[in-house]
Amino acid sequence: MSVALRYAARSHIGLGTKSRNEDSAYAGPELLVLCDGMGGHAAGDVASSLVVGELVHLDGESHGADDMLDVLEGAIMDANDRLSEVAHESTDADGMGTTCIAMMRSGDKLAVANIGDSRAYLRRGSRVTQITRDHSFVQQLLDEGRIGPEEAAHHPQRSLVTRVLTGRGEDHPDLSMRELRAGDRILICSDGLTDYVAESTVADILRSEGSAGDIADQLVAIALRGATRDNITVVVADAVNSGDAPTNPQVVGAVSDLRRGEAGKAAGGSPAEKAAALSRHTQEEPEAPALAEEDGHRGALRWVRRGTIAIIVLVVVGAGGWASWAWSQQQYFVGVDDGQVAIFRGVSQDLGPWALSRPETTTDLALADLPTYYQGRVEASLSADNRSDADSIVSELRALVALDCTPVPVQPGQERTTTAAPTLPLPDSANPTAEPGAPGPPQSALPRGCPP
Known part of the structure; x- marks a missing residue:
């Protein structure tokens, strides 16, 4: 019916x-x-x-x-x-x-x-x-x-x-x-x-x-x-x-x-x-x-x-005044400072010769220690809602460094496409399109907001 x-x-x-x-x-x-x-x-x-x-x-x-x-x-x-x-x-x-x-x-x-x-x-x-x-x-x-x-x-x-x-x-x-x-x-x-x-x-x-x-x-x-x-x-x-x-x-x-x-x-x-x-x-x-x-x-x-x-105009033009500067100093993002992962205060843009951000905390986590596809995202900056959120992003990056990212061979037919990211094997249940017991696609961990 x-x-x-x-x-x-x-x-x-x-x-x-x-x-x-x-x-x-x-x-x-x-x-x-x-x-x-x-x-x-x-x-x-x-x-x-x-x-x-x-x-x-x-x-x-x-x-x-x-x-x-x-x-x-x-x-x-x-x-x-x-x-x-x-x-x-x-x-x-x-x-x-x-x-x-x-x-x-x-x-x-x-x-x-x-x-x-x-x-x-x-x-x-x-x-x-x-x-x-x-x-x-x-x-x-x-x-x-x-x-x-x-x-x-x-x-x-x-x-x-x-x-x-x-x-x-x-x-x-x-x-x-x-x-x-x-x-x-x-x-x-x-x-x-x-x-x-x-x-x-x-x-x-x-x-x-x-x-x-x-x-x-x-x-x-x-x-x-x-x-x-x-x-x-x-x-x-x-x-x-x-x-x-x-x-x-x-x-x-x-x-x-x-x-x-x-x-x-x-x-x-x-x-x-x-x-x-x-x-x-x-x-x-x-x-x-x-x-x-x-x-x-x-x-x-x-x-x-x-x-x-419109967004750029609101941010960039307003940055010339004190109100926008005060707003920008309440923003945080994670980026790179002298080869190390760092937490920045401000926005990841420049207004002519003036930088609208500065590193607030430079961590002991080296950019080179991250997987290659994460390095580019950190260099491009990962935005955070607040300082606590920025600390969480750094913690997640540390967790990724600690992962065993050694590629695992994939059985033929498991995935229609391949990615440059390292893969971890998944059990049969990872593929909702298959019947129970069918193989599932490999995947790799990725922070929300910083795709490969």
């Missing part, structure tokens, strides 16, 4: 020091997407918005179960290529990236794509199952039996991710197919929920009675009660009998500010028309609707360029 989705999307900036929401999410009749952007000086909100904007056209398109995975993967790889284009357009966008979970429905079939440490859960009856596998350093430790679930929940390196969309050719998502049944409930969420709320608590809420909107509100509220420092974004979707579901898409997070006004114009149209309207506004400037008929890629580049220039 064919089913439909009754859905709700919610997002909150969280209680930490982040000044903007870097999560973006979309929920529609045939498409669910959630992206958690990697930020700092890099444009995490731009990355998540851009990927969502590149995928919304899938909502309302007609695809059969046979080609859904190929279509979904192709759309994600196109979005990844767009990230690369934007990063080359602006140095401020270099290093940006985003996790991505995307689900496309056709009848009672659900194509699932996942990359990063955002998660998807399925409630069927009273059983709640995580249906995606985290691409994270802590997940590797769990898979190898080096730590247990309790230790993983509080591990100091739980912010290390191994794979996200960064614009590189090897950024491939995991893919799987699911069968939906009436009564199923789906949750996709960013780590602002799962890093601060116990998985058992999330499962209890998913089992409780209430609409998709009620459940989404409860999940955000309990994350806030847990004092989450990260952005929180959730999409909840209930599988119901066909014809008993909404058709108006919901958009939340960073991307939502870009589509206000246009979605209302399509309120009476088909899901495809609404998705197209959203796509135009996620790719172009909302204050210039006349550009909607232009090429979407050029419009997206124009929006990113102008948004980036």
Whole structure:
């Protein structure tokens, strides 16, 4: 029997020091997407918005179960290529990236794509199952039996991710197919929920009675009660009998500010028309609707360029005054000072002959001791929310130096692509696209915010 989705999307900036929401999410009749952007000086909100904007056209398109995975993967790889284009357009966008979970429905079939440490859960009856596998350093430790679930929940390196969309050719998502049944409930969420709320608590809420909107509100509220420092974004979707579901898409997070006004114009149209309207506004400037008929890629580049220039102008021009100088001296990043990893106060930019940062603490960790692909990221600077966050980044770099990064041979057929990073073997369960017992892809640990 064919089913439909009754859905709700919610997002909150969280209680930490982040000044903007870097999560973006979309929920529609045939498409669910959630992206958690990697930020700092890099444009995490731009990355998540851009990927969502590149995928919304899938909502309302007609695809059969046979080609859904190929279509979904192709759309994600196109979005990844767009990230690369934007990063080359602006140095401020270099290093940006985003996790991505995307689900496309056709009848009672659900194509699932996942990359990063955002998660998807399925409630069927009273059983709640995580249906995606985290691409994270802590997940590797769990898979190898080096730590247990309790230790993983509080591990100091739980912010290390191994794979996200960064614009590189090897950024491939995991893919799987699911069968939906009436009564199923789906949750996709960013780590602002799962890093601060116990998985058992999330499962209890998913089992409780209430609409998709009620459940989404409860999940955000309990994350806030847990004092989450990260952005929180959730999409909840209930599988119901066909014809008993909404058709108006919901958009939340960073991307939502870009589509206000246009979605209302399509309120009476088909899901495809609404998705197209959203796509135009996620790719172009909302204050210039006349550009909607232009090429979407050029419009997206124009929006990113102008948004980036606006940020640069605000920072650089304001730096000539005392207020901006005071602000800059409250910023921190990790970089290199005379060959050593150092914590800098200020912003990693210069204003003509004047440097806007200075090393505050030079550590005893030599840049040369880091793996090669981390050296370049440290040289480019790793932004931090505050001094404590900068100390945490240094601790994570020390932990990476202590890792045994000796490459391990990979069995033929384990991975479609290879990376230049050293690899650690994963157990069979690391690949959510395979049946139990099938081999999984190798991965390498990577700090959030500094992709390979």
